[in-house]
Amino acid sequence: MPHAETFRASADAYDRLVGRYGEPLAAGLIGFAGVGPGMRALDVGCGPGALTAALARRLRPARVSAADPSEPFVEACRVRVPGVEVVRASAEALPFADATFDAALAQLVVNFLPDAEAGVREMARVTRPGGVMAACVWDYSSGMTVLRAFWDAAHEVDPQRSADADEGHMHWCGEGELPELWRAAGLTGVRAGSLDVRAAYADFEDLWSPFTTGVAPSGAFCASLDPERRSALHDALQRRLGAGDGPFELTARAWTAAGRVG
Ligand SMILES: C[S@@+](CC[C@H](N)C(=O)[O-])C[C@H]1O[C@@H](n2cnc3c(N)ncnc32)[C@H](O)[C@@H]1O
Numbered sequence: 037m038p039h040a041e042t043f044r045a046s047a048d049a050y051d052r053l054v055g056r057y058g059e060p061l062a063a064g065l066i067g068f069a070g071v072g073p074g075m076r077a078l079d080v081g082c083g084p085g086a087l088t089a090a091l092a093r094r095l096r097p098a099r100v101s102a103a104d105p106s107e108p109f110v111e112a113c114r115v116r117v118p119g120v121e122v123v124r125a126s127a128e129a130l131p132f133a134d135a136t137f138d139a140a141l142a143q144l145v146v147n148f149l150p151d152a153e154a155g156v157r158e159m160a161r162v163t164r165p166g167g168v169m170a171a172c173v174w175d176y177s178s179g180m181t182v183l184r185a186f187w188d189a190a191h192e193v194d195p196q197r198s199a200d201a202d203e204g205h206m207h208w209c210g211e212g213e214l215p216e217l218w219r220a221a222g223l224t225g226v227r228a229g230s231l232d233v234r235a236a237y238a239d240f241e242d243l244w245s246p247f248t249t250g251v252a253p254s255g256a257f258c259a260s261l262d263p264e265r266r267s268a269l270h271d272a273l274q275r276r277l278g279a280g281d282g283p284f285e286l287t288a289r290a291w292t293a294a295g296r297v298g
Pocket of ligand 1: 040043044055058080081082083084085086087103104105106109125126127128142143144145148149150
């Protein structure tokens with residue numbers, strides 16, 4: 037299944053998988069981009085709306101638009117962030133006029149775009165000259181603790197199939213790759229950075245249960261395993277994280293890029 041298809045899923049399952057990192061990440065991305073009052077902003081690949089909600093709080097809902105191709109996520113975003121225009125659309129074909137926004141942001145999205153160059157071109161087209169474009173992607177190869185541990189555990193139990201599925205291999209997620217995409221799109225004053233966030237878990241089962249729903253590439257991989265391998269994956273992930281019956285927190289790192297539309 038193509039990675040992007042795995043997000044046609046329940047918003048609640050997404051919240052419990054990685055959505056729990058969304059709020060601090062959104063605050064960091066908004067700060068990194070320099071989005072402030074008076075601006076009009078677009079959230080591309082909004083999902084259930086973590087960044088949309090943060091933008092609406094900062095700018096007022098009427099000054100925020102959001103787009104995502106996943107029907108359940110668009111529906112959840114509309115309910116969660118009233119007053120924001122939420123459209124079902126892909127980054128590669130944004131239904132907005134040229135230069136509509138002062139800022140276009142994409143949180144954890146660019147690596148899932150079937151045509152990232154086209155998506156970035158569209159984000160630039162709908163942003164006014166001098167406006168800001170910013171994005172972040174997980175550091176899957178190291179700093180995103182839960183997903184790195186998940187794929188390392190997956191390599192233990194099903195080395196063949198996990199090799200292709202591992203999100204650590206996705207384009208634009210290595211350090212410096214996102215800023216390179218921004219420069220190649222003709223953005224100016226490109227800045228690179230990183231954001232470190234944390235999320236809390238009640239216990240290991242709180243972390244594990246969303247994987248079994250099939251949401252996101254990691255969940256889709258987990259749900260595709262036979263019961264024996266799924267149980268082995270559960271145990272390998274638990275061992276790698278050293279998590280048990282009590283509460284714990286994990287850290288996650290995302291790479292960022294921001295630049296100005298020429
Ligand atoms: C990891 S989620 C991030 C969601 C949200 N931005 C957040 O921070 O929680 C990736 C999102 O990218 C969306 N997506 C997938 N393909 C896309 C495309 N071609 N254009 C825009 N968004 C896309 C998915 O539907 C999903 O909502």
